[in-house]
Amino acid sequence: MRVQLYLIGVDGCWSARWSIALEADKVYWGRKAEERRKVQGGRKFGGREREESIVMHVWRTPLPLSAAEEAAVRWSEENGGRELEERAALREFVKAAQVAGGIEAGGEMNVDKGNGRTERVVFGERGAGQNGKNIGFVEEECVRAVAARLYGRAALLSEAQELLAAGPPACQAVAAGGWSALAPALQWAALRGLVRLRCAVAPQQPTASPLGRLLLPAPMRRGRPWRRRCLRCGSGEARMNRTACAACGSSACAYCEACLTMGRSRECGLLIHGGGEAGLADAQGAAMSGAAPGLAASRAHRMHAPAAFAARWGLSPAQQAAAEAALSYVLPRLGGVRHSSSTNQNAPSRWAPARSITHHSASQPTICASLNQQAALSTADIPDTQPITSSHTRDTESSRPSSAPSVSQFLIWAVTGAGKTEMVFPLIEAALSFGGRALIATPRRDVVLELDPRLRRAFPGAAVVTLYGGSEQRWEDGDITIATTHQLFRFHERFDLVIIDELDAFPYHGDPQLHYAAAKAGVPGGAVILLSATPPRAMQKSVRKGQIGCARVPVRFHRHPLPVPQQIRMPRVAELLAKHKLPRLLLARLTSSLARGAQCFVFVQQIRHTEPLAQLLRTALPGIPIGATSSKDAERPQHVLAFRNREFRVLVTTTILERGVTVPFSDVFILDADGKLFDEASLVQMAGRAGRSKDDPNGRVYFFASTSNQSQRRAIAQIKSMNREAKKNGYLLPQ
Numbered sequence: 077m078r079v080q081l082y083l084i085g086v087d088g089c090w091s092a093r094w095s096i097a098l099e100a101d102k103v104y105w106g107r108k109a110e111e112r113r114k115v116q117g118g119r120k121f122g123g124r125e126r127e128e129s130i131v132m133h134v135w136r137t138p139l140p141l142s143a144a145e146e147a148a149v150r151w152s153e154e155n156g157g158r159e160l161e162e163r164a165a166l167r168e169f170v171k172a173a174q175v176a177g178g179i180e181a182g183g184e185m186n187v188d189k190g191n192g193r194t195e196r197v198v199f200g201e202r203g204a205g206q207n208g209k210n211i212g213f214v215e216e217e218c219v220r221a222v223a224a225r226l227y228g229r230a231a232l233l234s235e236a237q238e239l240l241a242a243g244p245p246a247c248q249a250v251a252a253g254g255w256s257a258l259a260p261a262l263q264w265a266a267l268r269g270l271v272r273l274r275c276a277v278a279p280q281q282p283t284a285s286p287l288g289r290l291l292l293p294a295p296m297r298r299g300r301p302w303r304r305r306c307l308r309c310g311s312g313e314a315r316m317n318r319t320a321c322a323a324c325g326s327s328a329c330a331y332c333e334a335c336l337t338m339g340r341s342r343e344c345g346l347l348i349h350g351g352g353e354a355g356l357a358d359a360q361g362a363a364m365s366g367a368a369p370g371l372a373a374s375r376a377h378r379m380h381a382p383a384a385f386a387a388r389w390g391l392s393p394a395q396q397a398a399a400e401a402a403l404s405y406v407l408p409r410l411g412g413v414r415h416s417s418s419t420n421q422n423a424p425s426r427w428a429p430a431r432s433i434t435h436h437s438a439s440q441p442t443i444c445a446s447l448n449q450q451a452a453l454s455t456a457d458i459p460d461t462q463p464i465t466s467s468h469t470r471d472t473e474s475s476r477p478s479s480a481p482s483v484s485q486f487l488i489w490a491v492t493g494a495g496k497t498e499m500v501f502p503l504i505e506a507a508l509s510f511g512g513r514a515l516i517a518t519p520r521r522d523v524v525l526e527l528d529p530r531l532r533r534a535f536p537g538a539a540v541v542t543l544y545g546g547s548e549q550r551w552e553d554g555d556i557t558i559a560t561t562h563q564l565f566r567f568h569e570r571f572d573l574v575i576i577d578e579l580d581a582f583p584y585h586g587d588p589q590l591h592y593a594a595a596k597a598g599v600p601g602g603a604v605i606l607l608s609a610t611p612p613r614a615m616q617k618s619v620r621k622g623q624i625g626c627a628r629v630p631v632r633f634h635r636h637p638l639p640v641p642q643q644i645r646m647p648r649v650a651e652l653l654a655k656h657k658l659p660r661l662l663l664a665r666l667t668s669s670l671a672r673g674a675q676c677f678v679f680v681q682q683i684r685h686t687e688p689l690a691q692l693l694r695t696a697l698p699g700i701p702i703g704a705t706s707s708k709d710a711e712r713p714q715h716v717l718a719f720r721n722r723e724f725r726v727l728v729t730t731t732i733l734e735r736g737v738t739v740p741f742s743d744v745f746i747l748d749a750d751g752k753l754f755d756e757a758s759l760v761q762m763a764g765r766a767g768r769s770k771d772d773p774n775g776r777v778y779f780f781a782s783t784s785n786q787s788q789r790r791a792i793a794q795i796k797s798m799n800r801e802a803k804k805n806g807y808l809l810p811q
């Protein structure tokens with residue numbers, strides 16, 4: 077889309093912005109000026125002579141959104157925070173618009189020439205700058221309804237339309253009215269600081285190295301093209317594609333291919349971030365009238381010890397201890413969260429991308445702090461917008477209870493089969509009792525579907541929303557949201573408690589977009605709980621350094637120790653297949669497991685080994701039904717089901733079944749355990765398939781390999797250390 081770029085000056089304090097509905101801005105600034113005129117009552121303001129109150133220079137030609145954004149940021153970078161004389165401000169404005177808009181500046185800049193390109197509007201003289209009919213004005217009630225509906229969302233324009241269309245009547249009317257109703261409503265909400273209108277793929281100032289800054293003077297740096305960054309998923313220039321675009325007229329309009337499956341995020345498209353203090357108040361009101369107990373009343377819960385929340389869920393001693401530790405982290409963050417501002421000053425870590433990148437835009441409704449400090453100017457009718465300038469950050473820590481720990485996230489490191497879902501119930505209960513919202517993000521859709529009924533049963537009074545690709549609850553608001561990880565792209569600072577399940581698993585692991593999305597889904601200063609049986613080493617290091625809080629659950633829910641893998645020498649699978657011969661030791665162990673009635677998982681590295689190995693096993697173990705599956709297997713669900721139902725006694729598989737599949741009474745055979753596709757985490761996960769049920773807690777696990785490598789040794793050490801810890805803490809059942 078194209079938008080209107082303008083410069084607004086209040087008492088020599090200028091800022092550059094853009095608008096999707098300029099008439100709304102004109103009414104807004106006209107009213108601002110009117111208030112000032114009334115308050116001043118004709119006397120000169122601030123002891124200085126002012127010819128007029130508020131002046132606007134509009135760039136006549138609508139610019140592609142990203143060009144307008146870039147011009148506004150360029151202008152602020154070079155002039156923001158200084159008091160400027162009008163001609164100087166305008167001269168810089170023309171320059172910024174020309175550079176960003178790709179208009180050849182050429183020769184000496186001429187203000188008069190610039191004036192021809194801009195329209196000057198003066199507000200504050202009686203009736204001046206007003207269009208009389210209030211075109212562009214949107215009723216307060218409507219603005220607030222729209223803002224409340226968008227609260228905590230990160231929505232592309234089309235998504236915002238769907239969201240509003242599925243909302244209360246006031247929002248439906250806006251959505252039904254098309255662009256001419258939607259644009260002013262969104263623009264008003266933005267002017268009021270209730271939502272933020274962003275460029276979905278935003279121009280980023282090139283960051284010059286200190287040396288570059290020395291060698292390249294500012295005017296020359298100015299000429300360098302700005303890179304693009306997707307504000308929805310955080311992807312940079314490397315993930316941008318460019319196409320000719322009818323919407324903005326550009327021949328190379330960038331869009332983000334990284335989050336394309338969630339709709340096209342492009343540089344001339346809007347990304348709407350719902351938020352702001354007033355939006356928060358509305359959302360809070362909604363939460364209080366809903367199922368969750370009232371916020372004020374629930375303040376008393378802060379007096380409760382973590383144990384009080386953890387008590388009623390029937391947890392095992394190890395689960396209870398971990399839940400209490402997590403609650404000590406969560407509770408202080410819920411208490412102060414309603415007062416925290418939108419700027420997170422926690423040191424960013426690898427797991428929490430800096431939020432500050434989302435808070436610097438010059439397109440925000442920014443008026444100079446000097447204006448805001450004139451308390452007499454703020455009225456109940458049109459409150460001042462928040463003074464969020466690039467240099468202005470508020471201290472979030474001071475607004476939170478001093479007991480809030482300094483770690484930004486908390487890891488629950490629970491062994492496979494520990495019953496982690498039960499452990500997060502008390503955390504969710506705590507969040508709801510503070511009137512907060514909770515999110516559980518998990519990589520797999522089947523886990524989402526499985527959690528849904530369990531949470532509904534556990535929290536009958538709460539609204540539970542389940543989100544995945546194609547979910548029918550797509551635009552519903554809930555107290556508890558369960559979502560697949562990609563759905564996180566659609567949220568912005570919404571949840572007080574964010575729980576991320578299996579953070580080390582595909583697709584989450586190694587995907588910076590999902591880390592970015594997870595970090596921005598929670599409110600700043602809120603609680604982030606990470607769940608994993610096998611946290612990555614970098615995270616384990618952060619735990620040791622005290623950067624991330626952590627509770628270990630070293631024992632399974634049935635309170636038996638984890639089966640410790642046995643290492644057995646064996647040639648590589650490729651060799652066995654070439655020779656059509658299986659080693660005696662492997663067959664002996666398999667026969668023994670089958671004899672005791674166990675189901676046998678046989679893990680291999682390569683997809684191409686699964687079926688040939690199954691064939692070889694069928695020959696060697698006549699009469700035993702043996703199946704094979706992999707990510708390439710079209711009938712995988714049926715094959716897994718057949719294995720679960722004991723129609724197959726042996727299943728040859730790749731790491732595709734390393735987690736998530738629980739088959740009672742099973743033993744685990746890992747072949748080529750020294751292969752490079754099986755790392756420590758993967759080995760621990762595969763080993764975790766054995767001994768899951770309380771009727772057969774002592775399953776068997778074998779590492780078959782030609783060599784013993786570090787991954788195997790570390791996996792075994794990790795399992796043994798968990799068992800030792802469980803024993804030391806008295807978590808194991810007496811033998």
Ligand SMILES: [Zn+2]
Pocket residue numbers: 306307308309310311332333334335336341
């Ligand atoms: Zn993206």
Ligand SMILES: [Zn+2]
Pocket residue numbers: 077321322323324325326329342343344345
């Ligand atoms: Zn475009």
